[in-house]
Amino acid sequence: MLLVIVGLAGYGLGQAGIAIAEKTGLSQTLVGALLTAVSTWLPELVTTLAAVRRGALTLAVGGIIGGNTFDVILVAASDIAYRDGSIYHASSGRPDFIIVLTIMMTAVLLLGLLRREKYGFANIGFESLLILLIYGGGTALLLTG
Numbered sequence: 533m534l535l536v537i538v539g540l541a542g543y544g545l546g547q548a549g550i551a552i553a554e555k556t557g558l559s560q561t562l563v564g565a566l567l568t569a570v571s572t573w574l575p576e577l578v579t580t581l582a583a584v585r586r587g588a589l590t591l592a593v594g595g596i597i598g599g600n601t602f603d604v605i606l607v608a609a610s611d612i613a614y615r616d617g618s619i620y621h622a623s624s625g626r627p628d629f630i631i632v633l634t635i636m637m638t639a640v641l642l643l644g645l646l647r648r649e650k651y652g653f654a655n656i657g658f659e660s661l662l663i664l665l666i667y668g669g670g671t672a673l674l675l676t677g
Contacts, residue, residue, distance in 0.1 A: 542572075545571060545572065549563050549564060549567060549568040552567060561627055561629070561630060562674050565630050565674060566671065576596070576599050579595055580592045580595055580596060583595065597641075600638075607619075629673070629674070630674075633666065633667070633670040636666050637666050637667060640666065641659055641663065643659060644657050644660070
């Protein structure tokens with residue numbers, strides 16, 4: 533029963549994203565990368581914050597990286613489900629920009645895991661600051677582009 537509810541909620545979220553893009557004139561890339569992504573990310577945020585508060589830091593980082601890895605698998609599953617050829621070829625808009633942005637943030641995360649700092653700017657590691665700057669800059673470019 534829970535699987536049916538989650539499936540219906542996901543379908544409804546997808547339909548809402550399409551409607552928002554159509555009614556506002558925003559690109560589907562922007563709506564997908566910001567609005568839809570944030571709404572599906574919120575449960576992950578709660579889980580991560582709970583793990584951090586309990587001191588399970590490895591669980592928090594593993595959950596984030598694992599969730600992102602699973603999201604990449606969903607792209608492959610979408611390609612399988614799309615019957616008119618490759619979903620990568622059929623995608624319009626600027627998914628390539630989001631892909632490059634994601635690769636850059638993942639590379640910074642990996643650098644942070646390789647070169648671990650105890651403290652950095654504003655008492656956070658360099659990678660967290662750099663990831664926030666990359667994401668903020670990318671979001672600004674999406675909004676203005």
